[in-house]
Amino acid sequence: MALQRLNACSRALLTDLSRVAVLRGAIKSDCLKCRDGAKRYLLSEEVVKLQDFQQRKLTVAFQLSESKGYYFDEVNRKMEKKQLISKDELKILLYLCHSVEDVFMARNAMYRYHEENRNMKQFVEFKFGPLFMRLCYELGLEELGARTLTDPALKGFFLDSTSFNLAIDMLFTKQHYESCLEVVGEIKKQGVPFNKDTFMLAFAACYKLNTSKSYHICLTLLEEGQAKGSFIPRHAYCFAAALALKQNDIERAQAFYSQIMCTNSRLCQNLRVLILAMKGSMKEAVSVLTAALVLESPVFVKKPEFSQEVVNVLKNKSVGGLWEREVELVVKQLVEAGQITKQSIDDFLCHTASRRRMPQGILERERKTTRRNQRTLQSILLME
Known part of the structure; x- marks a missing residue:
């Protein structure tokens, strides 16, 4: 019975999340696919923790004794009467946000909470910044997230680098590079390391x-x-x-x-050849390419790859020089060995490594622990 309730709740929440695309044209996909749909992002899932955040949202919604509307109405009532908003109330409110309108309401509650607690010691016990930024990440609200970070009225609310990093990563994904540097300037201004x-x-x-x-x-x-x-x-x-x-x-x-x-990565090796080519150090560049050449290897062994862009620079720089023939020869061998890729240096740079896989034994222990210790609502709210 409980499992049926959880499945029903999950389906309802996912349905609500899919409606965000209708409410805001800028959102191209639902929350569970927004990372995959991004053109460029730099932070790994281990840092963004979007999937973990979404799972907590489902768990919180399932464990609440009242409806979402009840909690929103209760916080609204408190704000109208200028009553104190508790830490747990604000957390629950943020976890229950499924739309742009919800986020604006929760943001107002954040302002109220900060005004009440900015000088209180208990305020630093929980970092609301990463929670709010993951919510903005989920709904594609990068501009709102950045404006909130840089609002003087919330100075001291975002005390951690993670909040700022998430905002920059969102802006970078949408190619708002000037805005990225504005957030960097705010980090320095607020003294966040x-x-x-x-x-x-x-x-x-x-x-x-x-x-x-x-x-x-x-x-x-x-x-x-x-x-x-x-x-x-x-x-x-x-x-x-x-x-x-x-x-x-x-x-x-x-x-x-x-x-x-450590310079053994594909990106580093390509940068090395590019630097040598632009310096005119043909001998050293040819040496690097020759050392990386793999004529015969098992299929499962990954070969070093070099960008066609880098190779073109090297070939152009060698034209009419003493090393032109050697460059042409090693490039031809790399092509035949399948070690030339169309990906550019930019592609190598703006690439996020996939999530690290945990050993099978550790994964199995994690599953057993999860089944054995179903987290309570209170334990979830204590987490970042």
Whole structure:
């Protein structure tokens, strides 16, 4: 009986979520497919946690004793009478949002809650920022999310880098690169520390804009991060190096590349060849390609791949030089070995790694734990 109720609730919620597309033309697909439908995104599912968020929404709705309308009416009544809104009430409200209209109402409740609790110690016990941003992610409300982050009235409400990172990733997906940098500026303004994802996202936006101003911003952020001893990930250095190449600053591109500790990825190998080609170091470039050449290997062994874009740059730079013949030969061998791809450096850069697979034993233990410990509503509300 309980299982039937859960299935019915799940179907009802999914039906409500599908109506969002009718309410707002900008939403191209329902919430369960919005990540797959994105053109470009940089944060992995392990960071965005959208599927986990959606599952919690279903669980909260199933475990509530009253209807969604009751909770919305109750919070509305409290706001009209200027009564206190509790932490759990705001959490439940955010988990029950299925439409754009719901989000605006919950956003008003956030303003009220922040006004009441900004100076109270209990306020920092739960981070509402990631919860609200995942809700915006689910419904495709990137502009609303960014405006909420940067609203002075909510200063101090978003105390974590995750909220800002999710907003930047949403904006990047919709190609709003200037807005990405506005959010980066707000992070600095509010004194929220950058983490590895923040650096990667900021450098990605700078790379996409490819202006002297965005290049200066990238250099400044990189210098500040290094001076503070912040961890700057490989992907961020790759964006910085690629931007330097676009700005024809080959020396800096090589300097950024030298900061990468592990360079065995496809992206790093392509960047290395591209830097060498643009420097005119034909001998070293041919050496890298020759070392990567795999003439015979089992089908299941993944071969190193090089972008046609990179190969074209190398060939053009070698025309009329001493290494023209050697370049043509190694490129021909790579083509025959199936190691040339039509994907560009941009494709390699703007690619999110798939979610890491857990070993089978761990997965089985997770399933047993889930079956054994069905989370209560209170335990779900305590989680971020």
